[in-house]
Amino acid sequence: MNKLRSKYIYFAVVLIGFIYILRLFQIQVLDDKYVNIAERISLRKQTVYPQRGLIFDRNKKLIVYNDPVYDLMVSVPIRLKGIDTAAFCQLLQIEREEFDTRLAKAKRASYRGKSVFQKNITNLIYARVQERLFEFNGFFFEIRQDRNYKYNSAAHLLGYLGEVNRNELKAQSEVYYEQGDFNGKKGVERFYENELRGVKGEEYFYVDKFGVARGSYKEGKLDREAIDGNNLLLSIDIALQQYGEKLLDNKMGSVVAIEPQTGEILALISSPFYNPEKFNIQNRGKFYNMAINDPTKPIFNRAVSAPYPPGSTFKPVMALLGIEDGAISKNTHFGCQGYYRLGRRIIKCHGHTFSTSLQRSIASSCNTYYCNTFKNMMQLEKYKNTEAAYNSWQTYLRSFGIGNKLGIDISGEYRGWLKDAAFYDKMHGAGRWNYARIISLSFGQGELGLTPLQIANIAASIANKGYYYTPHVVRQLENMESIPEKYLVKNYTMISPDNFDPVIEGMQEVTISGTAAHIAIPGINIAGKTGTVQNPHGKNHSAYMAFAPVENPKIAIAVVVEEAGYGSAWAAPIAHLMIERYLMGDSIGPSAREYLEKKMIDSDLIPYKYKSSRNKSLYGK
Amino acid sequence: MESKSRIDILSLILFVAIAALGVASVYSATYELGAESILEGRSGKQLMWFGVSAAIGVIIFLLNANFFEFFSMYFYVALMLLLVVVLGIGSDINGARSWIKIGSISIQPSEFAKYGTAFAVSTLLSSIDFSWNKGKDLIKIAAVILLPMGLIILQGDTGSALVFLSFFLVFYREGLTPAIIVIGLVAVIIFVLTLMFTSMYFSGGVVVLFLIFYAFTYSNKKLLIPSLRILGIVVLFSLSVQFLFDNVLQKHQQKRIQVTLNLIEDNQGAGYNVNQSKIAIGSGGASGKGFLNGSHTKGNFIPEQETDFIFCTIGEEGGWVYSTLTIGLFMAFILRLYHLGNRAKKKFKRIFICSLASIIFFHVIVNVGMTIGLMPVIGIPLPLISYGGSSVLAFCIFILTALKMDASRDGDLVSTYA
Numbered sequence A: 001m002n003k004l005r006s007k008y009i010y011f012a013v014v015l016i017g018f019i020y021i022l023r024l025f026q027i028q029v030l031d032d033k034y035v036n037i038a039e040r041i042s043l044r045k046q047t048v049y050p051q052r053g054l055i056f057d058r059n060k061k062l063i064v065y066n067d068p069v070y071d072l073m074v075s076v077p078i079r080l081k082g083i084d085t086a087a088f089c090q091l092l093q094i095e096r097e098e099f100d101t102r103l104a105k106a107k108r109a110s111y112r113g114k115s116v117f118q119k120n121i122t123n124l125i126y127a128r129v130q131e132r133l134f135e136f137n138g139f140f141f142e143i144r145q146d147r148n149y150k151y152n153s154a155a156h157l158l159g160y161l162g163e164v165n166r167n168e169l170k171a172q173s174e175v176y177y178e179q180g181d182f183n184g185k186k187g188v189e190r191f192y193e194n195e196l197r198g199v200k201g202e203e204y205f206y207v208d209k210f211g212v213a214r215g216s217y218k219e220g221k222l223d224r225e226a227i228d229g230n231n232l233l234l235s236i237d238i239a240l241q242q243y244g245e246k247l248l249d250n251k252m253g254s255v256v257a258i259e260p261q262t263g264e265i266l267a268l269i270s271s272p273f274y275n276p277e278k279f280n281i282q283n284r285g286k287f288y289n290m291a292i293n294d295p296t297k298p299i300f301n302r303a304v305s306a307p308y309p310p311g312s313t314f315k316p317v318m319a320l321l322g323i324e325d326g327a328i329s330k331n332t333h334f335g336c337q338g339y340y341r342l343g344r345r346i347i348k349c350h351g352h353t354f355s356t357s358l359q360r361s362i363a364s365s366c367n368t369y370y371c372n373t374f375k376n377m378m379q380l381e382k383y384k385n386t387e388a389a390y391n392s393w394q395t396y397l398r399s400f401g402i403g404n405k406l407g408i409d410i411s412g413e414y415r416g417w418l419k420d421a422a423f424y425d426k427m428h429g430a431g432r433w434n435y436a437r438i439i440s441l442s443f444g445q446g447e448l449g450l451t452p453l454q455i456a457n458i459a460a461s462i463a464n465k466g467y468y469y470t471p472h473v474v475r476q477l478e479n480m481e482s483i484p485e486k487y488l489v490k491n492y493t494m495i496s497p498d499n500f501d502p503v504i505e506g507m508q509e510v511t512i513s514g515t516a517a518h519i520a521i522p523g524i525n526i527a528g529k530t531g532t533v534q535n536p537h538g539k540n541h542s543a544y545m546a547f548a549p550v551e552n553p554k555i556a557i558a559v560v561v562e563e564a565g566y567g568s569a570w571a572a573p574i575a576h577l578m579i580e581r582y583l584m585g586d587s588i589g590p591s592a593r594e595y596l597e598k599k600m601i602d603s604d605l606i607p608y609k610y611k612s613s614r615n616k617s618l619y620g621k
Numbered sequence B: 001m002e003s004k005s006r007i008d009i010l011s012l013i014l015f016v017a018i019a020a021l022g023v024a025s026v027y028s029a030t031y032e033l034g035a036e037s038i039l040e041g042r043s044g045k046q047l048m049w050f051g052v053s054a055a056i057g058v059i060i061f062l063l064n065a066n067f068f069e070f071f072s073m074y075f076y077v078a079l080m081l082l083l084v085v086v087l088g089i090g091s092d093i094n095g096a097r098s099w100i101k102i103g104s105i106s107i108q109p110s111e112f113a114k115y116g117t118a119f120a121v122s123t124l125l126s127s128i129d130f131s132w133n134k135g136k137d138l139i140k141i142a143a144v145i146l147l148p149m150g151l152i153i154l155q156g157d158t159g160s161a162l163v164f165l166s167f168f169l170v171f172y173r174e175g176l177t178p179a180i181i182v183i184g185l186v187a188v189i190i191f192v193l194t195l196m197f198t199s200m201y202f203s204g205g206v207v208v209l210f211l212i213f214y215a216f217t218y219s220n221k222k223l224l225i226p227s228l229r230i231l232g233i234v235v236l237f238s239l240s241v242q243f244l245f246d247n248v249l250q251k252h253q254q255k256r257i258q259v260t261l262n263l264i265e266d267n268q269g270a271g272y273n274v275n276q277s278k279i280a281i282g283s284g285g286a287s288g289k290g291f292l293n294g295s296h297t298k299g300n301f302i303p304e305q306e307t308d309f310i311f312c313t314i315g316e317e318g319g320w321v322y323s324t325l326t327i328g329l330f331m332a333f334i335l336r337l338y339h340l341g342n343r344a345k346k347k348f349k350r351i352f353i354c355s356l357a358s359i360i361f362f363h364v365i366v367n368v369g370m371t372i373g374l375m376p377v378i379g380i381p382l383p384l385i386s387y388g389g390s391s392v393l394a395f396c397i398f399i400l401t402a403l404k405m406d407a408s409r410d411g412d413l414v415s416t417y418a
Helices: A002-030 A033-042 A085-092 A096-109 A123-135 A166-171 A187-191 A193-197 A238-248 A284-293 A311-325 A358-363 A367-378 A386-398 A421-428 A435-443 A452-463 A497-513 A571-587 A594-602 B009-029 B041-062 B067-089 B109-126 B135-155 B158-173 B179-217 B221-247 B251-260 B272-282 B310-343 B347-371 B389-407
Strands: A043-048 A062-074 A115-121 A139-149 A161-163 A182-184 A201-207 A213-216 A232-234 A253-259 A264-271 A339-342 A345-348 A467-469 A474-477 A490-492 A527-533 A541-548 A555-561 B091-093 B096-102 B105-107
Touching: A002 B158, A002 B272, A002 B310, A002 B347, A033 A043, A033 B272, A062 A123, A085 A096, A085 A123, A096 A115, A115 A123, A115 A139, A123 A139, A139 A182, A182 A187, A182 A193, A187 A193, A238 A253, A238 A264, A238 A571, A238 A594, A253 A452, A253 A571, A311 A358, A311 A367, A311 A386, A311 A435, A311 A452, A311 A497, A311 A527, A311 A541, A339 A367, A339 A435, A345 A367, A358 A367, A358 A497, A367 A386, A367 A435, A386 A421, A421 A435, A452 A467, A452 A497, A452 A541, A452 A555, A497 A527, A527 A571, A541 A571, A555 A571, A571 A594, B009 B041, B009 B310, B009 B389, B041 B389, B067 B096, B067 B109, B067 B135, B067 B347, B067 B389, B096 B109, B096 B135, B105 B389, B109 B135, B109 B158, B109 B347, B109 B389, B135 B158, B158 B179, B158 B347, B179 B221, B272 B310, B272 B347, B310 B347, B310 B389, B347 B389
Parallel strands: none
Antiparallel strands: A043 A201, A062 A115, A062 A139, A161 A182, A201 A213, A232 A474, A253 A264, A253 A555, A339 A345, A467 A490, A527 A541, A541 A555, B091 B096, B096 B105
């Protein structure tokens, strides 16, 4: 009997061994569920953020560089144990309740995975916490690149970074961004996002149950190194930019300066401006609402987004169109009694000699001359009716980039206002309107809105006698053969080159014997045109458009100062000071024009109604 | 008549192989990046205990072949005294008062108690007038086993106490009626069903079954009374199980049982260990992640991974190949030990060696079973593999004593195989 029983025992041993081996086969070989769970639990992918491309000005001066920000992460919030919470809170300078709230939030976000405990930790606190981090199992830092700035300047143009939002995450065709990544939100940061961002790398770690890294996965075979972003060389001259900002300080308005031969933007200023540092990742939270609530709209990029009626700065364009279309000739004179009569309506003009040539009409900004020109144009026999004549006029303007987006490489560009004939048909009835209804377009008022960028582009087109390069702020992109193709082709206006000469002569007279003669710059021939833009909401806008030197234009510029008064009083001096600074560089002392410069810098032209609610801390260091 | 000692080479090879696997596993389970060699740390200590065991083994082999049989009951008494002492002066580790501290070394007497009990059982069962039919003998044998079990439960170490159930295999081998084992199995089934459905539903179900049974057999009046009796016993047992479970077992013990029976899902609390250990073993795949490369082991996700849950390290880093090898080695070793027991000429030796085989068998079933979710979590070590001086030393001495008994069998008189 016992022999049999010991055989049963042998059998039981073998049977159970067999069952166990089969069970192990099931969970180890057949079922891959456990492999996945194990990887989820003990494998952590750490993103390695590349250095975002640096940004330089045209003289290779560094403007934007990277500044690491640290996010304190907590891994596996459910398993935090044995941490000296009091010491931890003290290090981070937070209250105990705050600690608990954040931990609860982290748990809700991810029970087992990592989540953010505190975002954007300053260098100082980072250094302090990092030193003692080993005491706090389960906490670790993720390092990302925030921006910082060498100059308190060019904020609108540079733009800023922010976290990718949900729509951007959804919209990406190839998955690159993850929740919490930064991307460019405005300005060149946005436009050149793909070039600047580089390529993220990845490292795989094993972590222990506290989330502490324990070594690399498969000896780093799956790791990928980050590739740094391309550096960006901008066309702006940071010194000129800063100078312009100084001149526009405490004013609302804009300056755009373009190099006509290339279309490169030399300076692009919108005022009021803000310190770009206040809008980086670390600081924006504190300043964003302040900026939004400021009635002077400091984050609004007037240079590319704000449409202004061009006022008299539009007259050279009108003259060009009149000659090209045959409405006037280079030698046409119109008499002016100080007003233009339109039935019972009278359009006032300024005091100047009775008979005006084309050149004098520009120099003295004669409204009558352009009312006549416009009337002639609208009544030319080659056009069937006013609609046809108007549409032809409008088409000429579009060839200057008016009414269309030019295609500058910063975000937020606005196309401005330029209506077609159908608009007036709708307003007055088809065939029931003529030149008289829209006469104010002839001197840049009415349903016409140009951004300062578009006005500057007109100046550049005139300087080039008939063409422009699409304005752009990129000069060179590292690791790229060239800048985008569209910035290398000439866009021709519909005006023949010869027809520019009388207009340029007229614009030159503006600074010799015309509306801007009082601020002529000895030694530099400037062609300009002042503009005083009627503003139904307050004082007139002061506008000016110019290029220089006339013989070989190096800079074309447009200046608008809102609610400031005559173009000759503010916009023109600012433009001339900019031109002088750019062409003469530091070789000019402030001596000769010290008074003018000081007056521009020191004047506060912010309308009184806004003053009380402005916040200067946005601008300061 | 003294003859030369011939140690069983196959057992020795299996013994050393398992021990080597154990040291390597402990090394891996406690390995830290850039840490010490296998000779240092816990694996080094484990090796040292094997060294001490080898030295004791030499002494064991130098002893007279009949030494153990002669002093058998003294071993038992001495080790039982140690169990009493530990209750008085022992120190608490993990809620169990199972350790005696001598200097820097902690000794766990419950590990040695199995050794002592095996002596007492062998002595009792091999005495000439022992019979399973004598009440006095049954009481004696029950006392010999229940004494250490009770003392160990008092220490708070229920797992180690359960190990003494493995002697029932020996009793079966030595002629105890299998009815006891059958009743035991039925009891386990009732136990499980009761916990799954509560005793009320279980009893209701049994009564319904009984009525159906009665409907088919009502003509046979003789069956009624005995079947009613059985019904009563089953229902009473179920009710008492419910009562004991709810009122006697502690919360964590209830949970462990419920988790094993899949009655509750609790991967954070009581089920945490089992869940993590299944993940570790399951993620090992067919061939494992490689020695020292187990991410789960290295991440310290499994508590007690160098002691009770050492099998996770083997399963994760060695995969199915090494898990199978480990189980194969154990099964071969256990079978070989049973074989050594069966070939012993003396009944004392046979029972002693079979006791050892049964104890190892029980340890392996329970320990490996709990890591792969087939058994509830009962904290007992995997023999020769789990880290721990007392366990290693006790098993080594146990095994070497058994091997010595086998080696000296030539001198024994032929005894009956009954």
